[in-house]
Structures are given as C-alpha cells and as structure tokens.
Amino acid sequence: MTHHDSAIQFQRIKVITAGICAVILAVGIARFSYTPFLPLMLNQTDLSLVNSGWLATFNYIGYLLGVVLVSFTNNLVFKFRFYQWCLVIAVLSTIAMGMTTELYRWVILRFIAGISGTAGVILSSGFVLSWLKHHQFKPELGLHFMGLGLGIAIPGSAVVLMNHFLPWDSQWIVMGLFGILFFIPAWFWIPQPQLTQHKTSQPLIEPPRSWMIKLILAYACAGVGYVVSATFIVAILEEMPQLSGKGDWIWVILGLAAAPACFLWDKVANKFGELNTLLLTYALQMVAVIMPVLSDSLITNLIAAAIFGGTFTGIVSLMLTFIGHKFPLNPAKAMARLTICYGTAQIIAPAAAGYLASYYGNYHVALWATALVMLVGMGFLIAVKQDKFTRA
Numbered sequence: 001m002t003h004h005d006s007a008i009q010f011q012r013i014k015v016i017t018a019g020i021c022a023v024i025l026a027v028g029i030a031r032f033s034y035t036p037f038l039p040l041m042l043n044q045t046d047l048s049l050v051n052s053g054w055l056a057t058f059n060y061i062g063y064l065l066g067v068v069l070v071s072f073t074n075n076l077v078f079k080f081r082f083y084q085w086c087l088v089i090a091v092l093s094t095i096a097m098g099m100t101t102e103l104y105r106w107v108i109l110r111f112i113a114g115i116s117g118t119a120g121v122i123l124s125s126g127f128v129l130s131w132l133k134h135h136q137f138k139p140e141l142g143l144h145f146m147g148l149g150l151g152i153a154i155p156g157s158a159v160v161l162m163n164h165f166l167p168w169d170s171q172w173i174v175m176g177l178f179g180i181l182f183f184i185p186a187w188f189w190i191p192q193p194q195l196t197q198h199k200t201s202q203p204l205i206e207p208p209r210s211w212m213i214k215l216i217l218a219y220a221c222a223g224v225g226y227v228v229s230a231t232f233i234v235a236i237l238e239e240m241p242q243l244s245g246k247g248d249w250i251w252v253i254l255g256l257a258a259a260p261a262c263f264l265w266d267k268v269a270n271k272f273g274e275l276n277t278l279l280l281t282y283a284l285q286m287v288a289v290i291m292p293v294l295s296d297s298l299i300t301n302l303i304a305a306a307i308f309g310g311t312f313t314g315i316v317s318l319m320l321t322f323i324g325h326k327f328p329l330n331p332a333k334a335m336a337r338l339t340i341c342y343g344t345a346q347i348i349a350p351a352a353a354g355y356l357a358s359y360y361g362n363y364h365v366a367l368w369a370t371a372l373v374m375l376v377g378m379g380f381l382i383a384v385k386q387d388k389f390t391r392a
Contacts, residue, residue, distance in 0.1 A: 012137060018189035019128040020147040021182040022087065026120035028151020029179040030090035030113040031059060033172075035231060036159040036248045039238045040168035045101055053354020055110045056231040057347050062114025063121075064343035070122050071336035076193040079123055086119030087186055091179045098172030120147065122339070124190060131191040142262045148313045152255025160248045207326055211389045214380050216341045218278075219319055221377025223345030225285050226312045228353045228370040233292075233305070236363045240296040250305045257309035265314035266321075274322040275385045278315065279378055285311040286374035293364050 034056065041047045047055075066086070070079060093113040097106065128144050158178060162171045234251050237243045243250070269277040284307050291304035320335050327334035353366040384390055 008135060012132070012135070014185070014189040015128055015131050015191055016143050018185050018191075019124045019144040020150065021184075022083075022124035022186040022190065023120040023144065023147025024151040024154060025179050025182040025186055026086055026090045026116045026118075026124075027148060028120075029155050029175060029182070030094050031063070031117045032152050032230070033094065033155045033159070033175050034059065034110070036156050036234050036251050037168060037171060037175075038232070038235050040163070040171065042235065044168045047103075047106075049358040050351075050354045051103060052235075053231070053350045053352070053357075055106055056227070056350035056354075058107050059110040059114040060227065060343055060346035060350070062111040063117045064114075064340060064347060066115040066118030067122055067336060067339050067343055070118055071340070080127070080192055083119045083123040083127070083190070084187060086116040086123070087183055089113070090116040090119070091176055091183055093176075094179055095173050095176030098169035098176075101169075119186075120151075122336075124186070127190055127193055130193055142266060142317075145262045145313060145317055146259050148316075149255045149257070149259030149261065149309060152258060152309070153252050154255070156248060156252040156255055160252065163248065207389050208387075211384065211387050212337075214384045214387065215319075215323065216338060218377045218380035218384060219338050220341045220345040221373050221380065222282065222285075222312075222315050222319070223342040224349045225282075225289060225370055225374040225377065226315070227346040227349045228366060229289055229308055230312070231350050232353060232357070232363055232366075233308075236292055236367075237301055239362065240292075240301075242296050243298060243301060246298065250301055253302055254305040254309035257306040258313045261310045261313045262317040264310075265318055269318055269321075274318055275381060275390070278318050278322070279381050279385075281311045281314045281318065282374055282378045282381065285315065286371045286378075289367055289374065290371045293367050 038052055042049070042052060070082070073079065089112050093109045093116065097109050100106065100109075125144055132138065155175060155178075158175060159171065162174060166174065233254070234248060237246065237250055265277060265281065268280070288304045288308035288311065291307075292301055295301070319338060323334045323338055349370070353363070353370070356366040356369070357363045
C-alpha cells in the first residue's frame with residue numbers, strides 16, 4: 001500500500017468517525033437522552049405524563065422542520081453551515097435543559113434540539129456518502145447508522161452511572177458537556193460537500209402516486225411504532241416493581257442491539273428481498289412493543305428491548321435503501337418525503353400516548369394501540385408488494 005493509499009484510508013476512518021459522532025451527539029445525546037432522563041424528571045420535578053408527551057412531540061416537530069428546511073434547498077454551503085450550527089445547538093440545548101424548570105423553556109429547548117437532529121440523520125449521512133463516492137469507496141452507510149445504536153447505549157450508560165450521584169438537572173448539564181467529546185470530531189473531521197453538481201439528460205421516471213402513498217403510510221406507521229417505545233420505554237419499565245431501577249440498563253441493551261442491526265438486516269434483505277425483510281422487522285417490532293404489557297419479568301423485557309433496538313434502525317435503513325432504488329435519479333428527494341411523513345407520525349404519537357397513559361394510569365392502552373398501528377403498516381407493505389409497479 002502506497003503512502004497516498006494509506007492517507008486516503010486514514011481519511012476514510014476520520015470521515016466515518018465524524019459521521020458516527022454527529023449521530024451520537026445530535027440524535028443520541030440531544031434527542032435520545034430525554035428517554036432515560038424522563039423518569040427522573042417525572043419524580044423530581046412537576047412534569048406530568050401529559051406534558052412529558054408534549055415535550056417529545058415538540059422535539060419531533062423541530063426535527064421535522066429541520067428535515068423540511070434541508071429538503072427544500074440545494075445550497076451546499078448553507079447545508080454545511082446549518083450542520084455546524086446544529087452541532088452547537090445540540091450541546092447548548094442539552095446543557096440548558098438542566099438550567100430551568102419552566103415548561104415553556106423546556107418546550108423551546110426540546111424543539112431546537114429536534115432541529116439539531118437533522119445534522120445527525122440527514123446532513124452528516126449525505127456528506128459522508130458523497131465523500132465515499134467521490135473517493136471511489138463503496139457508498140454504504142452501515143457504519144454511519146451504527147451511531148443510532150451507540151447514541152442510545154453511550155448516553156444511557158452515562159445516565160446509569162450518574163443516577164447514583166446526581167439529581168436530574170445536574171445530569172442534563174453533565175450530559176451536554178459530555179457531548180463536547182463527540183462535537184470535536186463531528187465538527188473538524190466531517191468533509192465539506194463538493195460544490196460541483198452532475199447533471200443528466202435522462203428523464204426522471206417516478207413510481208405511480210398510489211404506490212408512493214402506500215409506502216408513505218407504511219413508513220408513517222413505523223414512525224408511530226418507533227416513537228412511543230423510544231420515548232416512554234424507560235418510564236414504562238420503571239413503573240414495574242420487578243424492574244424498578246433497571247430501566248436505564250434495559251435502555252442501554254436496546255442501544256447495543258441497535259448498533260449492528262443495519263449490517264445484519266442488509267444481509268437478510270440481500271437473500272430474501274427488501275419488502276419481505278421489512279415485513280419481518282415490522283412483525284418483530286410489533287411483538288417487542290406489546291411484550292412489556294404481557295410480562296414484567298426482567299428476561300422478557302430484556303428480550304423485548306433487544307428486539308426493538310434491532311428492528312427500528314433496520315426499518316429506517318431498509319426503507320430508505322428501498323426508496324432510493326426506486327428513485328435512482330433523485331433518491332434524496334424521495335428519502336426526504338418519506339422522512340417527513342415518518343416525522344409527522346412522531347409528532348402525533350407521543351402526545352397521544354401521554355394522554356392515554358394519564359387517562360388509564362398506565363401505558364398499556366398506548367402500547368396496544370401502537371402495536372395495532374404497526375399491524376396496519378404491515379398491511380400497507382403487503383399492498384406495496386402486490387402493486388404492479390413493484391412486480392414490474
């Protein structure tokens with residue numbers, strides 16, 4: 001291997017590391033940390049179940065706004081600057097959560113933290129993918145999306161340790177400061193996007209509108225299935241006498257299971273097809289959602305957490321890959337449309353789940369409703385599979 005080859009390989013490691021760190025910071029810390037922090041906030045502050053759902057909803061509204069903003073601009077300089085501002089917001093909004101007890105300020109902070117999540121999911125993945133293509137590396141994002149699982153496991157482990165020593169507000173501040181470790185490589189090692197655009201005279205042939213609607217509805221159902229458990233799972237488990245004090249550890253296990261999921265599901269999809277694999281992931285996630293309702297045993301809920309962690313990242317990567325294949329000339333626009341609908345479902349579901357939990361005194365009805373939505377999503381996937389366009 002020549003010196004030049006070694007340098008490029010080292011640069012590749014730095015670029016991929018930057019992308020993973022961006023996901024951990026902007027999604028794992030700024031967004032997912034709310035889940036293990038929620039039981040503490042419910043116990044140590046005046047935050048109610050209903051308002052806890054609204055905080056999650058405003059976080060997803062912010063994320064949706066960020067995705068829409070990015071999807072409507074082709075200005076790469078703006079996108080890169082927006083990415084950098086998102087990293088700063090991720091750190092500062094996390095720290096600020098521990099510096100107030102005012103509900104309206106929490107709403108604002110969760111909203112802008114949601115916007116910062118755009119840097120991890122949409123922008124950094126685009127920058128990394130473009131760099132890989134430009135340098136003739138295989139354009140895969142399996143390692144990049146490993147950051148989703150690590151973004152759950154790493155902050156979750158920190159919460160487990162902090163629970164023994166710090167109150168809720170200090171934990172938010174420490175978590176934000178901890179995020180600086182990931183901010184540095186995410187800021188300095190991410191490659192600036194190439195300012196050249198490749199044009200083609202080939203006409204864009206899109207799938208029929210009816211086909212796209214079915215796929216969008218299927219993905220929206222997955223958004224509901226993901227967000228209810230992702231938001232409330234630790235609080236749900238902490239309510240069970242046998243699991244009290246173990247919810248944070250189960251959250252960590254969920255993240256560890258999510259980390260390698262994209263690789264494994266890609267292999268399954270290569271053998272059985274993307275839609276068949278998606279149907280399997282939907283079915284498994286539906287089972288994982290209702291398992292806490294059926295049993296309060298530690299082993300059962302460990303298995304449920306592992307299944308959930310191993311399926312929600314798989315659904316995201318498989319769905320975006322699938323739609324990218326169907327829109328080879330403009331995959332980013334199609335992915336953005338799916339992501340917007342996925343995000344819209346995440347806006348509605350946490351608030352609805354919070355109301356159901358407050359009305360019934362537990363999360364059982366919310367979880368059954370979530371499982372039903374996942375079943376409906378499987379129906380839409382079957383409709384997509386049977387569509388003439390898919391079989392063409």
